Amino acid sequence: MAKQPLVAVIGAGFGGLKLVQGLAKAPVRVLLVDRHNYHLFQPLLYQVATAALSPADIAYPIRRIFRSQKNVQVVLGEVTKVDLAQSTFGSERATMKYDYVVLACGSTHSYFGHEEWKDIATGLKTVDDATTIRRRVLLAFEGAEYEADAEARKAKLTFVVVGGGPTGVEMAGALREIAAKDIPKDCRSIDTTMARIILVQGSDRLLPTFPPELSARAQRDLEAMGVQVRLNARVTNVDADGIWIGEERLFAANVLWAAGVQAPAVMKSLGVPTDRSGRVIVNANLSIPGHPNAFVIGDAAAVTDAKTGQPVPGLAPAAMQMGKFVAKIIAAETRDPAAAPPRPGFHFVDKGTMATIGTRRAVADIRGFRFAGFFAWTLWSLIHLTFLVSFRNKLWVLLNWVYQYITNGREARLITGEVKLNVKTVRTEDSPATAADTSLDVSHSP
Amino acid sequence: MAKQPLVAVIGAGFGGLKLVQGLAKAPVRVLLVDRHNYHLFQPLLYQVATAALSPADIAYPIRRIFRSQKNVQVVLGEVTKVDLAQSTFGSERATMKYDYVVLACGSTHSYFGHEEWKDIATGLKTVDDATTIRRRVLLAFEGAEYEADAEARKAKLTFVVVGGGPTGVEMAGALREIAAKDIPKDCRSIDTTMARIILVQGSDRLLPTFPPELSARAQRDLEAMGVQVRLNARVTNVDADGIWIGEERLFAANVLWAAGVQAPAVMKSLGVPTDRSGRVIVNANLSIPGHPNAFVIGDAAAVTDAKTGQPVPGLAPAAMQMGKFVAKIIAAETRDPAAAPPRPGFHFVDKGTMATIGTRRAVADIRGFRFAGFFAWTLWSLIHLTFLVSFRNKLWVLLNWVYQYITNGREARLITGEVKLNVKTVRTEDSPATAADTSLDVSHSP
Numbered sequence: 001m002a003k004q005p006l007v008a009v010i011g012a013g014f015g016g017l018k019l020v021q022g023l024a025k026a027p028v029r030v031l032l033v034d035r036h037n038y039h040l041f042q043p044l045l046y047q048v049a050t051a052a053l054s055p056a057d058i059a060y061p062i063r064r065i066f067r068s069q070k071n072v073q074v075v076l077g078e079v080t081k082v083d084l085a086q087s088t089f090g091s092e093r094a095t096m097k098y099d100y101v102v103l104a105c106g107s108t109h110s111y112f113g114h115e116e117w118k119d120i121a122t123g124l125k126t127v128d129d130a131t132t133i134r135r136r137v138l139l140a141f142e143g144a145e146y147e148a149d150a151e152a153r154k155a156k157l158t159f160v161v162v163g164g165g166p167t168g169v170e171m172a173g174a175l176r177e178i179a180a181k182d183i184p185k186d187c188r189s190i191d192t193t194m195a196r197i198i199l200v201q202g203s204d205r206l207l208p209t210f211p212p213e214l215s216a217r218a219q220r221d222l223e224a225m226g227v228q229v230r231l232n233a234r235v236t237n238v239d240a241d242g243i244w245i246g247e248e249r250l251f252a253a254n255v256l257w258a259a260g261v262q263a264p265a266v267m268k269s270l271g272v273p274t275d276r277s278g279r280v281i282v283n284a285n286l287s288i289p290g291h292p293n294a295f296v297i298g299d300a301a302a303v304t305d306a307k308t309g310q311p312v313p314g315l316a317p318a319a320m321q322m323g324k325f326v327a328k329i330i331a332a333e334t335r336d337p338a339a340a341p342p343r344p345g346f347h348f349v350d351k352g353t354m355a356t357i358g359t360r361r362a363v364a365d366i367r368g369f370r371f372a373g374f375f376a377w378t379l380w381s382l383i384h385l386t387f388l389v390s391f392r393n394k395l396w397v398l399l400n401w402v403y404q405y406i407t408n409g410r411e412a413r414l415i416t417g418e419v420k421l422n423v424k425t426v427r428t429e430d431s432p433a434t435a436a437d438t439s440l441d442v443s444h445s446p
Numbered sequence: 447m448a449k450q451p452l453v454a455v456i457g458a459g460f461g462g463l464k465l466v467q468g469l470a471k472a473p474v475r476v477l478l479v480d481r482h483n484y485h486l487f488q489p490l491l492y493q494v495a496t497a498a499l500s501p502a503d504i505a506y507p508i509r510r511i512f513r514s515q516k517n518v519q520v521v522l523g524e525v526t527k528v529d530l531a532q533s534t535f536g537s538e539r540a541t542m543k544y545d546y547v548v549l550a551c552g553s554t555h556s557y558f559g560h561e562e563w564k565d566i567a568t569g570l571k572t573v574d575d576a577t578t579i580r581r582r583v584l585l586a587f588e589g590a591e592y593e594a595d596a597e598a599r600k601a602k603l604t605f606v607v608v609g610g611g612p613t614g615v616e617m618a619g620a621l622r623e624i625a626a627k628d629i630p631k632d633c634r635s636i637d638t639t640m641a642r643i644i645l646v647q648g649s650d651r652l653l654p655t656f657p658p659e660l661s662a663r664a665q666r667d668l669e670a671m672g673v674q675v676r677l678n679a680r681v682t683n684v685d686a687d688g689i690w691i692g693e694e695r696l697f698a699a700n701v702l703w704a705a706g707v708q709a710p711a712v713m714k715s716l717g718v719p720t721d722r723s724g725r726v727i728v729n730a731n732l733s734i735p736g737h738p739n740a741f742v743i744g745d746a747a748a749v750t751d752a753k754t755g756q757p758v759p760g761l762a763p764a765a766m767q768m769g770k771f772v773a774k775i776i777a778a779e780t781r782d783p784a785a786a787p788p789r790p791g792f793h794f795v796d797k798g799t800m801a802t803i804g805t806r807r808a809v810a811d812i813r814g815f816r817f818a819g820f821f822a823w824t825l826w827s828l829i830h831l832t833f834l835v836s837f838r839n840k841l842w843v844l845l846n847w848v849y850q851y852i853t854n855g856r857e858a859r860l861i862t863g864e865v866k867l868n869v870k871t872v873r874t875e876d877s878p879a880t881a882a883d884t885s886l887d888v889s890h891s892p
Contacts, residue, residue: 074632421522
């Protein structure tokens, strides 16, 4: 018997996972490659960054997911090159032949050509990003406790979130809740409720993919919580002291990046037409023009909906539907190449979009039914629990949320990694019981 | 009114925490300095290292613990110098005056003068140590999946734990459970039950502080699980390929260090007599000879029990009792210096010692009542839950344990930080559904 065809799947995000699951009964060998050993539920990553959840609550070992699907081999590694002409993929060191390849490698943040901003303005795409943000945010409050210089203290207590999409809105709301609700009683020298959270959005409204009335509601809710929303504000520079918006200087020790989308580097190696963000322009059946055995799904694909003629949005549900769609095509063609039906065109069934703003506040647009507030927040919570990958993660996230709802506190407030406070002038006031008359060396390696 | 006396407490471990809590009603200002922003429940750290628990399950923000004790200021920082003659403490940059100082800074591992072993043989003292060990252990299994070279694969699947005290015994047992129970079904190319776990102990029995019969029982249990126990085996060298025990070479890609105890560097700055491990030899009342306002508690103190004449062991319960003991002295002396009773001598009330070997297996010595097995394991679990610091941590650890007991699986199996597999020769066998014919570049930065 000949070897079964090899399907190489690059990326174990929402799209890759659904695709591989869809191939469970197909006569193929599947090689699923990811840079990490876990599938990450990115929509809740901001809760790890803001100390509400632990990484293990929203990430699940890929091997474990496919434990009983025997036609899958999980590979931990990074694919740097896909050669469409040769039907090979791999790294620069070596390559491997595929029968089908599916690129499901998601997207990264775009710094608009300023990669040097990356080290200052951490994005939120990986678990390590989230723990880095968590460390920086918590260290900012720690540092502010000892900072005697008023300007430096103000900068430490200024948090700028760049990007007013769902991630930016959720981050800004969560930061405000930390500063206003969770930390105040724990600090002795500073009033953390004075912390400024500034959400900077380039266009004229938040959540631009939502209906305008929900954008307005999200902004009202954020402002009611104490977040400053800056619309039509383009960040023109980022440095160690803060950001520039045109001629305006904004001093901030904490800049978080939730703006821009670009396809990962491997997409460039394909040598096929892409859009401005580097997404591959694919056929209606999601294959790459001229390469019927190569597909792109999820954020990395630029595709026009076969039914509506609109571009398919870069959302988790779209990626999942694309994964299922391509799995069906591959399954049919490998089962009986002669009898396989012609490939259909992809149509995205939009069940709705939601974003949470804070505890008990969210906005939702479900098939044109638009609402906000407590009910939207409850629905948001339920839907996210549903889409979490394992029973264990569902249970743990639920328990954490219930506990936080009852106790009103974030308890995953651990500073891990290198501790560095960068205090300019150590505080010498506010006795009794303060770090008075001291300048302890408050920086060290882990 | 004059300022209240300042009590500087260095270290928020078991001893430091109890001490500060004991000063809640004393007329003092307390400055509690720790290198981390959380109190860590070290006895369960091995469960973080072995992917059973998340860091936030066993660590709790210090500020949160003392949220309502208003006479405490929590400082995140590292004390590098204590000047007993001047009654000052601080870093090399600056210093601060104290009225009392309590050194509660615990201990670190001793590499017997070979600090260069540290980078290879990770110790287990901090959260970052635990996530490093977790990463290395999980990457060893990942790497073994792709390793074609038989010797290199064997080395990847060899785990050496150096040190047969409670931490070493617990680590070895947990590693064996990962290899034999949790991982096997997730791997396609290797049989992880073949992984060798070798526990290397310098003396003639495991758990040397326990009664000999329990040492024997622990060894029997570990061996029944499949752990190789090497007694009277002194590690003479550690390098990238493994360890040397005298003339014997043991190839192992994973060396974990749970041996030796030494006091942290700050203790050396005191310029007072210490024992061989750097612990300060203190008076019966735990003060440093000649410096009645300076105390050492916990692992960093070498003290003879005032009642039994025996050295007090370096255990968490001893540290906690010392904390309470010194708090009483300071409270009495600051309330009314004239009326304070003469300082008593410290006596350690030994309520027992326990160590767990694996699920459903432990050994216990409770006031001379010695037992092992399921009952000891249940008791071990209950006692550890009791001593966890916050209700949240107790609840989360309990939930994790119950869940693992039911499902028989560790789910915090996340590889975070830098991914580096160090595969020597990439496997080209074992098709179908393997990383056949490939040598993917499987190393990358986070």
